[in-house]
Amino acid sequence: MKTSEKVLFISKWIKDYVDQMPSKAQSLIIGVSGGIDSAVSSTLSALTGLKTIVLLMPIKQNSLQYDLSLKHQEWLVKNFKNVESYTLNLDQLFKTFEDSLSKFVCDHGMANSRARLRMATLYQVAAANKGIVVGTGNKVEDFGVGFYTKYGDGGVDISPIADCNKTDVWEMGRELKILKEIIDADPTDGLWDDGRTDEGQLGLSYVELEEAMNNLNSLNREKYEKIRKLNLHKMEPIPVCKIPN
Secondary structure (H helix, E strand, O other), X not given: OOHHHHHHHHHHHHHHHXXXXXXXXXXXXXXXXXXXXXXXXXXXXXXXXXXXEEEEOOOOOOHHHHHHHHHHHHHHHHHOOXXXXXXXXXXXXXXXXXXXXXXXOOHHHHHHHHHHHHHHHHHHHHHHOOEEEEOOOOHHHHHHHOOOOOOOOOOOOEXXXXXXOHHHHHHHHHHOOOOHHHHHOOOOOOOOOOXXXXXXHHOOOHHHHHHHHHOOOOOOHHHHHHHHHHHHHHHOOOOOOOOOO
């Protein structure tokens, strides 16, 4: 499918999903991080014509990421009359959370808690606007290596680009005329104070990950499998204790 066709297909899929809901949602809610995934997902949402609410939710946010999210916010509002945008600063709320859990210090846990606090914020805004939360995870993250505790993606109602490779997302970004700065930016989950990138955490680029995911004989297959194994618990159904009759 051509990139232009994929853009229309996904946007229509979002609209059709809402139209078929027993109680039709009145808005789409999405967090905007300054990265390509949320930029494309929010633009695809806006293309539906449905009320689209984009949220910036800074928590100790890297200044470059925050600047890019602001620029994308402005670009969306300028280009789509159905878009509303809000900046909800969660710094103080997160500090209270950190202080309350000072006896349970864990950097990795706190990084994940940033995403979950944003997730809770997205759902609160969705509830107040009779909306649904739109995810931003792509195929290699969601189904390949389980690398998706991102900008509020701790839980979502729909995931429009989950069947798209990261390279597909970049192509759609160009098709949608997303800001070049966002397309060219190093992918990052934005959950660490040191500004570490996705590639730095994973040890492979997205191009290498996608190649390894689709090629059993890839030179990077073993490394891909190792990352995947560590995160399988995120991709499989929650274990449920079955009580025998």
